[in-house]
Amino acid sequence: MSSAASPVAAALETPAEPAVLRSDSDGVALVTLNRPASRNSLSEAMMTALSETLTDISVDPAVRAVVLAAQGPVFSAGHDLKEIQAHRGDEDRGRHYYDQVLRRCAALMTAIVRLPQPVIAAVDGMATAAGCQLVASCDLAVAGAKARFCTPGVNIGLFCHTPMVALSRAVSRKHALEMLLLGEWVEADEAHRMGLVNRVVADGQAVPAARDLALRIAAKSQVPVKLGKAAFYAQSEMTLDNAYAFASQVMTTNMLARDADEGISAVLDKRPPHWEDR
DSSP states (O other): OOOSOOHHHHHHHSOSSOSEEEEEETTEEEEEEOOGGGTTOBOHHHHHHHHHHHHHHHTOTTOOEEEEEESSSEEEOOBOHHHHHTTTTSTTTTHHHHHHHHHHHHHHHHHHHHOSSOEEEEEOSEEETHHHHHHHHSSEEEEETTOEEEOGGGGGTOOOHHHHHHHHHHSOHHHHHHHHHHOOOEEHHHHHHHTSSSEEESTTOHHHHHHHHHHHHHTSOHHHHHHHHHHHHHHTTSOHHHHHHHHHHHHHHHHTSHHHHHHHHHHHHTSOOOOOOO
8 A cells, every 4th residue: 555645634734825925015025924723833834934935035126124924813832842742752852853943943033134124023912932032033023912922931841942042132131031931921011111022002903013114114225224134133243342343334335325325415405315225
């Protein structure tokens, strides 16, 4: 008997809808995690789909900003624990599998930071573990009033080491450690106070609010936006003196751009600027 799955089994195993949806309008790409039944967990398939979508966006000159949203009541529950447990019986107890999955997740988070376009998380619902890491990795974040955030690994004997990397770069050390050591829920207003999200809006309005921010960014010249995003993350890892030296070099490059000349001229001429993104 053939070991191949039957057509019926294959149909049951293969979701009809793509794991990630993308819709572009007015220079903004709306990217939506589309596995609500599995709480939009960052399964291997989800990470692959999201990584491929971001790669496509990175080279698309029509996309000027990105909104990252999710279907259902959970933004993302983090890693797929069923996939994790399925490899406990491997000869190495899953060491190789866990290592490669965590490396893939790290590459995904890094891709968001290194994407030329700003990425705005729109969180209506819960974001836990690597799902919270996903929010922290985005450049900006908008939360619905009922959104909640958590890094609960410590509660199941598994400290959220990799979410810690993004979280500790988004909020203060003590706020990050509070979330990581307690593993308790943080409500939207508290997440705003911590700096994990930029603003809190009415329940169900995170996507429209995030899109509004994205449109406002998309209306600007992409020269300073893209240079600025890349420079922000680069200088944040430098010493003060090196950061100023680096930022001065980048700003000189920006000064020589056509749109900088146009923008300054527009201010002096008291007229709206006309951007050419160069």
